[in-house]
Amino acid sequence: MLNRLTEIMARLRDPENGCPWDVAQNFSTIAPYTIEEAYEVADAIERDDMAALKDELGDLQLQVVFHARMAEERGAFALPDVIRSICDKMERRHPHVFGDGTNPGWESIKAQERADREPDPSALAGVASALPALLRAEKLQKRAARTGFDWPDATGARAKVVEEIDEVDTAASEAERIEEIGDLLFAVVNWARHLGIDPEAALRQANAKFERRFRAMEASAGNGFAALPLDEKESLWQQAKRG
Template identity: 75%
Template sequence: MIEELRDIMARLRDPETGCPWDIEQDFATIAPYTIEEAYEVADAIERGDMDGLRDELGDLQLQVVFHARMAEEAGAFDLKDVLDSISAKMIRRHPHVFGNGASPGWEEIKAAERAGKSEDDSALAGVAGALPALLRAEKLQKRAARTGFDWPDDEGAREKVAEEIDEVREARSNDHRFEEMGDLLFAVVNWARKLGIDPEAALRAANAKFERRFRAMEEMAGDAFAGLSLDEKEALWVEAKRKKAA
């Protein structure tokens, strides 16, 4: 159980007898692995790989135990505190299940929690800066939308995308193009949101489709692929689409 994993991590972090690699890690060096493991969980789910999901959930759990152990060494909190905190939060956010009476909305409960933790009273407070950019853009837009700052329908968002494309074209310096390309991506996320599409999931699907088609092109051409002209590669791309490599 989780206690066994906690004890294993304690041994790995032991300054005298532990693993040198584990001992030298800190929150900053482990954080990228935590993010990576979360994505690998999502990948296993998308592939329908239950054996893989079991393994990846274990890897993700290890990240929680690792961070909790480092915090315990620093005298901040320990694994029990982490588990107690999330248990209390889930009970607090589900009064209709664990308490009496009607429940306020999920977002209202979270907003009240944020208000008690920070002096930042912005509607955008608490949207983590380390989130993937597409996901953070969507969360910022949803927060703003709850204040009434939003397009009434998807048409306004679509027109904004067209406007931003023109501004990228008109930019005359790399810095300006960089800024306008960011605005364009932000606008595309907004349009996807208005259409009810998860932009992160849509881009992952597009990545997977591109990879399948490109690999099909390589398979059709064999060793000659690298030496083909762009027109020849484009013909292979069309053929890959025709063969439903999508």
Template identity: 70%
Template sequence: MIQRLVAIMAKLRDPKTGCEWDRAQTFKTIAPYTIEEAYEVADAIERSDMGDLKDELGDLLLQVVFHSRIAEEAGLFTLADVANAISDKMERRHPHIFGKAEQSPGWEQIKAEERGAKAQAGALDGVARGLPALMRAEKLQKRAARTGFDWPDADGARAKIIEEMEEVAQAPSPAAREEEMGDLLFAVVNWARKLGIDPEAALRVGNAKFEHRFRAMEAESGEHFAALDLDAKEALWQRVKRRE
């Protein structure tokens, strides 16, 4: 079935008879759509909507086919090369399943060896710049932690948050305040990591909770919600919370 999708993409990218929009795309222009589709997959899973999950996985698969088609046109690699590369990687990372080893040396150790084979210069090399900021912060921190640069427990990370909050408050300019706010958010990610919490997942839960409560406030107050003063809105918010 995937060959049907491959053929559709080839037709869409045909330089003479293809779709004008699809022909104009590059790796860079469709990268944001690839990221968006991955998040829509996560959203469908969060909502336990298997119908949507099927559709969103299809959209994500289209992105893989799209990138592969652009690469094939440039003589770089094909979809088959992509599939073979990930198959090789999965077999390499599970030698106890696909090889002769009786016990796996561990996923992280194998990945570290692969990074070493790529002659990376530093511990933070290879952390993709296109990742969402919260996720990238956590990955950077985990890489740094492998070198011993890490708080011994969650208390140190929590104290750093308090320190960074004060630096935001004392920032002498808007630019400095933005920089300090970045440090504060980075510190919050660090605390979450030390507590064993995925900050990206936690924020998604927080977003969903806020959205649910806000919609409930709007439904209860009707068209008059915007006209309520802040005290009335806060009382309404607390009433909605108590009903959960």
């Protein structure tokens, strides 16, 4: 089936007889779709919707094939090279399963791989700048923590959150407020990390809760919700929270 998908993509990318939209794409234009499909996979998992997960995994697989096809057209690599590379990596990172039985640890092996290929000696090297900001903040903090640059417990991280709130309050300009809000968000991610909480998952849960309660308010008010005074909206909000 993977060969069939590869052949379909080759036909879609054919300059003469392919699909004009597919032919016009490049790595940069397809990258946002790749990210979107990964999130849709995560959404299907969160909803425990196996039918949707099957479809979304297919869409995500298409993205891999699409990028590989464009790379092949450029003479860089092809889909078999992608699969070979990940197979080699998985075997290399699991020596306790595929090798001599030793287990130096996943992160230790990854660190050595980075050292072998990265000219940048920083502990932060390789944290992709295109990651969602919340996830990238957590990864940067984890990398820094491995060097010993970290609060000893959650108390210091919490105090930093309070400090950053004060700095937002005292910011003298819009530019300063933007900077301090960024620092506050970074500090909240750090506090969550110290509490053993995935900040991305926590925020997704908060988003879902807000949406559920807001929709309940709209349903209670009917079509006139937007016109209600704020105190009545607050009353509906409290009702939705109890529901």
